[in-house]
Amino acid sequence: MKSLINKWNNKLVKTSCVLAAAALLSPAAFAGTMTSKTVEPVAPVEEDPFVTGTLSFIADTHFISYGFDVWGGGNDFDDVLFHPSLELVFNLGGGLSAIIGTWWDVNDKAESSIGSNVQEIDVWAGLSYATGPVTFTLLYQEWIYAGDAERIVDFKVAFDHFLAPSILVHGRVDNGLGLDNGVVGVLGIAPSIEAGPVTISFPITAAAATEDFHGGDAGFAYASAGVAASIPLVEHVNLSLGVTGYYTNDSVIPTNPDDAFITGFAGIVVTF
Template identity: 30%
Template sequence: MHRIQGRGHIAAAAALATAITGGAAATAVAQDDPGIAVPDGLRVSGALGTEVSSHFISYGTDVWGAGSSWSRPSVFAFSEVSIDFDYFDVTTGVWFDIRESDRGPLGGPINEVDWYLGIGKNIDRFRVDLVYQAWFYTDEGTEEVFDVVLGFDDSDLLFEGFAFNPSLIAHTRLHGPDPDFTGGTVFVFGIEPEYTVMPDGDFPVTFSLPAEVAFGIDGFYADNGFGYAALGVSAGMPLTFIPADYGSWSLGANLTYYWTDADAIGNPRSDFLTGLVGLYLDF
């Protein structure tokens, strides 16, 4: 299952380290996914997920200004569908930020809705994705972004059962609702080494250490250059006791520590710890 999520949440199965809007997400380990067979031979699959997160981080920016506080978490939810055309695949979906506030453009607790459309291809050990996203979080209009994501599957190259899973995201702001919108691009370099405990058991758990560093150009941050670095620890477990007829369910959890440049980003705190737990369904 190739998974894209809003605000830059992008991950390709095994090939990409998880890149969560400039942060590390929980690793959701899915069971074998047969997809949905359709008459013309295409492979169609889908995903649903919900996450409770202490912070909303977008490429190093502490969106809600939570700082060191975990007292007002956000709930993220997403739904998507992918079609594998053999030569390439297409994924589209929506992502929500749900949190009680007075900013939500849709009223109530829905503060942001993102729509995304991506096209990707596996080339030997490489993965390439081109992703357009429209972020709706204000009555003034929509922010549009475009991502180019490169991943490399280095599984077993150094030694059996190990991979760094390096990735690179070039995230570019195309248009924004603010009349002073500056655009710009941020480059996020990431790795996510992982290891699965008891992979042949009833409840295999995959641990990973996602890490990334980001640099902005052309006014993406207030100062060009270093924006942030992040280091996390993630764990994911498939819920194998749920019958396969009901899809592939899994749980994930993550802790990530951020170091951000005060002059470039200007968060309430320049360094802080975030946490996330999630429930995922692939079918």
């Protein structure tokens, strides 16, 4: 019996020693001297939205189409033209995007073949591919006016640089309006600066056209320089306004009433 009691006593002593050692080695026993590692929460990766868009409601003093003063405003313009537009961009992944859009010319300059005061409706669709600092965009367009359509293919290369340089090849490939097919090439830059919440840009372009594209000779067609501002009003809504000066070559664009003139615009741009 004594042997059995001694075994139980020895077992209790060992158990007490183990519990005491565990208590001494627990984190609480080293309070103030031992720090524990905490796992930082991993922020979720924000994915680019599948669809983004731009909706614009712009009032213009002129309608200028690659240097051509469509409504002949020149320096004696006395009317305001309304030009709403909508463009949607679909993110297809891997730098590839699909684009669709429309632009309208609304005014009372002439009797409309479309209806009301809608003089022209342009629609387009195409693809854009971004790789590194370069973005390539290819668009097919239908410019619907005067009871028929002008068909356009545009190819643009834009560079992510502080000067925002770009090269655009604008080709008229088919039409039922008696216009000659041809090409206009446009070189442009559009550097910008931030002034608080306001973005100010300085677009500059120079262009050349093939023979009879605007009813004249081939060669230098026009140059333009302007200043534009984008002013945030509320989230995703900006006030956009600016002025642009044009110089056009009357041997290439013979129908403009003035070779040099100034245009202006103002309106609301909604991004989503």
